[in-house]
Structures are given as structure tokens and as C-alpha cells.
Amino acid sequence: xxxxxxxxxxxxxxxxxxxxxxxxxxxxxxxxxxxxxxxxxxxxxxxxxxxxxxxxxxxxxxxxxxxxxxxxxxxxxxxxxxxxxxxxxxxxxxxxxxxxxxxxxxxxxxxxxxxxxxxxxxxxxxxxxxxxxxxxxxxxxxxxxxxxxxxxxxxxxxxxxxxxxxxxxxxxxxxxxxxxxxxxxxxxxxxxxxxxxxxxxxxxxxxxxxxxxxxxxxxxxxxxxxxxxxxxxxxxxxxxxxxxxxxxxxxxxxxxxxxxxxxxxxxxxxxxxxxxxxxxxx
Ligand code: SF4
Numbered sequence: 472x473x474x475x476x477x478x479x480x481x482x483x484x485x486x487x488x489x490x491x492x493x494x495x496x497x498x499x500x501x502x503x504x505x506x507x508x509x510x511x512x513x514x515x516x517x518x519x520x521x522x523x524x525x526x527x528x529x530x531x532x533x534x535x536x537x538x539x540x541x542x543x544x545x546x547x548x549x550x551x552x553x554x555x556x557x558x559x560x561x562x563x564x565x566x567x568x569x570x571x572x573x574x575x576x577x578x579x580x581x582x583x584x585x586x587x588x589x590x591x592x593x594x595x596x597x598x599x600x601x602x603x604x605x606x607x608x609x610x611x612x613x614x615x616x617x618x619x620x621x622x623x624x625x626x627x628x629x630x631x632x633x634x635x636x637x638x639x640x641x642x643x644x645x646x647x648x649x650x651x652x653x654x655x656x657x658x659x660x661x662x663x664x665x666x667x668x669x670x671x672x673x674x675x676x677x678x679x680x681x682x683x684x685x686x687x688x689x690x691x692x693x694x695x696x697x698x699x700x701x702x703x704x705x706x707x708x709x710x711x712x713x714x715x716x717x718x719x720x721x722x723x724x725x726x727x728x729x730x731x732x733x734x735x736x737x738x739x740x741x742x743x744x745x746x747x748x749x750x751x752x753x
Contacts, residue, residue, distance in 0.1 A: 478732035486569025498523035503540030512692035550604020582631035592635025636664040678705035682727025688734030695734025
């Protein structure tokens with residue numbers, strides 16, 4: 472029987488739980504329910520919602536074509552123009568943007584009246600695209616240390632720097648340090664979500680103590696992939712799986728002590744399944 476340590480922070484964060492609960496609640500309402508983009512990056516949960524009739528709208532064109540029903544705006548948040556589009560088309564919507572993401576929208580909305588905005592994050596991520604949609608001035612996205620090193624500030628321009636909520640805290644600090652050396656008037660707001668920091672810190676700590684680390688998450692989930700990166704830095708034998716059936720531990724040798732964590736969009740039942748298997752069967 473392997474010694475197993477499961478992270479207390481593994482699985483749904485507050486913002487994702489709120490969005491998923493709302494989607495399941497509305498799926499029982501009997502009306503036409505849509506989500507703009509999958510409500511979370513987890514195929515299993517999205518599949519269950521689909522069985523209950525919840526349809527996913529993947530593009531703005533699909534959203535614009537909706538004539539009736541209710542659209543759920545997920546925890547990642549959306550651009551201002553998406554809300555304007557729904558309102559001008561008279562379509563009901565339920566906005567379950569996580570309050571921590573909404574806070575960033577409010578910051579950039581206000582600060583972009585007088586400053587250019589720098590967002591530290593992945594420009595392809597819907598959360599970052601949503602944040603960009605609330606900026607009124609020139610906006611820059613810095614995805615890594617190399618981008619920060621290449622960034623050329625404009626003389627006389629003030630900046631406001633925010634971060635994607637799921638960005639790695641250590642990398643954020645490195646980027647801020649580089650930018651601080653070349654920008655003079657920059658308002659830096661650390662908007663990394665507390666849930667993410669705690670999640671990452673606990674994963675790092677557990678990975679540094681165990682022989683084998685398992686990160687459970689959907690391949691499309693950026694916070695899960697970041698947890699994997701963090702754990703692999705501490706523990707060479709780190710596995711990234713979506714569900715128990717992906718787990719291929721080396722046969723014949725003992726895996727030693729095992730740590731388990733999971734991305735913010737991984738349902739509890741999947742975590743428990745992996746935990747029970749590792750604890751009882753290997
Ligand atoms: S990670 Fe944080 S910001 Fe993102 S949805 Fe969860 S609670 Fe909200």
C-alpha cells in the first residue's frame with residue numbers, strides 16, 4: 472500500500488465551482504441553455520452538461536445567431552463587447568465571471584483611461600482576451616521572461632500591469648523585476664488569484680517531499696499544466712493525467728510515496744478515483 476498525500480487544494484476552485492453549479496442548476500430549468508465556450512476545461516463535466524441539453528457556443532458568430540434562451544458567461548469572463556452584443560440582441564445571460572477576474576476587468580477599465588495596460592499571461596487564453604476587451608488604451612501582453620526582456624516602454628507613458636489569475640507567481644515576480652528596471656511610472660497590481668497561489672505552493676511542497684507526483688487535469692487546462700511544470704521541477708517522476716485510465720506507473724518497481732494534486736477544473740470524483748487506486752492497488 473503506497474503512502475499517498477493528496478493536496479487539500481486539489482480540484483475545483485471557488486470560481487469554477489460557482490460556474491459549474493450554476494450551469495447544472497440552469498440545465499434543470501427546462502429552457503434552452505448555452506455556455507459561451509465550455510464552462511470549464513474538463514471534457515467529462517462538459518459531456519455531462521451536454522447530456523442535460525446545455526449547448527456550447529464556440530464562436531462569436533454562434534453567439535450572435537442565438538435567438539432565445541439563456542447564455543452562461545463562464546468564470547474566465549468575456550470582453551465588454553460580448554455583453555453589449557447579448558444586450559443589443561435581447562438575449563438573457565447569466566454572468567458567472569469569477570469575482571477575481573471581474574476585479575481585473577474593473578482595474579483595467581479604470582486605469583486604461585490614463586495608462587497603457589500590460590497583461591502578464593497567455594495572449595491566446597480566453598481570460599486574457601476577456602481582460603483585453605475591457606482596456607480602453609493600448610494593451611500589451613507579456614507571456615514570459617523573454618517577452619519582458621524585449622519589451623520597449625514608450626517615453627512619458629504610464630503603465631498599469633496586471634496578471635492572468637492563473638499565472639505562475641515566481642515567473643510573475645521575475646517579469647515584474649525586469650520591467651521595473653526599464654519602466655518608470657508603472658502601477659503594478661498582482662492579480663494572481665489566491666486560490667492559484669495556494670494551489671501552486673501546496674503542489675510544490677508536496678512534490679518536493681514525494682517520490683512520485685501525479686497531477687490530474689485536462690490537457691486544455693492552463694492551470695493544470697502549470698501545476699505539472701511546478702511539480703516536475705521538484706520531482707522527476709511527475710505524471711500528468713486526465714483520468715485514472717491515463718495513469719501508467721512504471722511496473723515492477725515501487726513508486727514510493729505518492730503526491731496527488733489536480734487542476735482547478737478537475738471534479739472530485741476523478742481525484743478520489745485516482746487516490747483510491749494509488750492507495751489501495753499499488
Ligand atoms: S482560479 Fe481563482 S480567479 Fe480563476 S476561477 Fe478559480 S477562484 Fe476564480
